[in-house]
Amino acid sequence: MYLDGERTQTLVKLLVAGPFGVGKTTFIRSLSETEPLHTEEVMTSGSAAVDDLSGIREKSTTTVAIDFGRLTLPGDLVLYMFGTPGQRRFSPLWQDISRGALGALVLADTRRLSDSFEVMDMIEDAGLRYAVAVNAFPDSPSHRPATLRDHLDLLPDTPLVLCDARDRDQATDALIGLVGHVLALTPEETA
Ligand SMILES: Nc1nc2c(ncn2[C@@H]2O[C@H](COP(=O)(O)OP(=O)(O)OP(=O)(O)O)[C@@H](O)[C@H]2O)c(=O)[nH]1
Ligand SMILES: [Mg+2]
Numbered sequence: 001m002y003l004d005g006e007r008t009q010t011l012v013k014l015l016v017a018g019p020f021g022v023g024k025t026t027f028i029r030s031l032s033e034t035e036p037l038h039t040e041e042v043m044t045s046g047s048a049a050v051d052d053l054s055g056i057r058e059k060s061t062t063t064v065a066i067d068f069g070r071l072t073l074p075g076d077l078v079l080y081m082f083g084t085p086g087q088r089r090f091s092p093l094w095q096d097i098s099r100g101a102l103g104a105l106v107l108a109d110t111r112r113l114s115d116s117f118e119v120m121d122m123i124e125d126a127g128l129r130y131a132v133a134v135n136a137f138p139d140s141p142s143h144r145p146a147t148l149r150d151h152l153d154l155l156p157d158t159p160l161v162l163c164d165a166r167d168r169d170q171a172t173d174a175l176i177g178l179v180g181h182v183l184a185l186t187p188e189e190t191a
Helices: 026-030 043-049 089-096 110-125 145-150 166-184
Strands: 002-004 007-018 040-042 060-061 067-073 077-085 103-109 129-135 160-161
Touching: 002 129, 007 110, 026 077, 026 089, 026 103, 026 110, 026 166, 040 103, 060 067, 067 145, 067 166, 077 089, 077 166, 103 110, 110 129, 110 145, 129 145, 129 166, 145 160, 160 166
Parallel strands: 007 077, 007 103, 103 129, 129 160
Antiparallel strands: 002 007, 040 060, 067 077
16 A cells, blocks of 8 residues: 555556567557556567567567556556566566566467466466456457366466457456456455
8 A cells, every 4th residue: 555645545566478479568558557668679580589470470579678557547556567578588587577566467369378378387486366368369269268268277266358458448458357356365455
């Protein structure tokens, strides 16, 4: 809790995580009420061997550290969103960023669902609760939610939403699903 003059605000730190190119930067850019911080760099041909560009060939930049944005929800709930890279080579950075986070939104793409496993493992290792948002890309196969849950091996209470990260309303709904999930699991936050 944080007292700002007459107002009491609840500050919540959340991670937006997911594999390379899944839409983390786009998601935070859609949602942030402040000019989001990005650490975007033009990719060099050297990264082609490391980061798989299949399906996202038009992509020319990648996030080299973090994305950061802020969103205030009704009830003076202030969400601080940290976009974190999903590649395992960023694992030390990931551990620092995840400190103090209440939960994580994992972004996934149905063309390569298993790419999200690495991130989900890191989140579970950190003891964080998470929700999953499946981003719809034009050539992504669509599956029923039950099938997606099965493929992603989700617990029954883990929220799963379909979302276009470029759409502010859809992205907000995904984040609200996560907040409801993590706050319900930490009763002191809802008191
Ligand atoms: N159709 C569609 N395109 C999306 C969506 N989210 C992102 N994109 C596009 O996908 C590309 C990659 O998105 P980024 O937001 O850069 O992905 P990222 O996860 O931040 O990528 P890295 O930081 O490099 O790991 C961009 O061209 C976006 O416009 C989505 O939900 N639907
Ligand atoms: Mg990015």
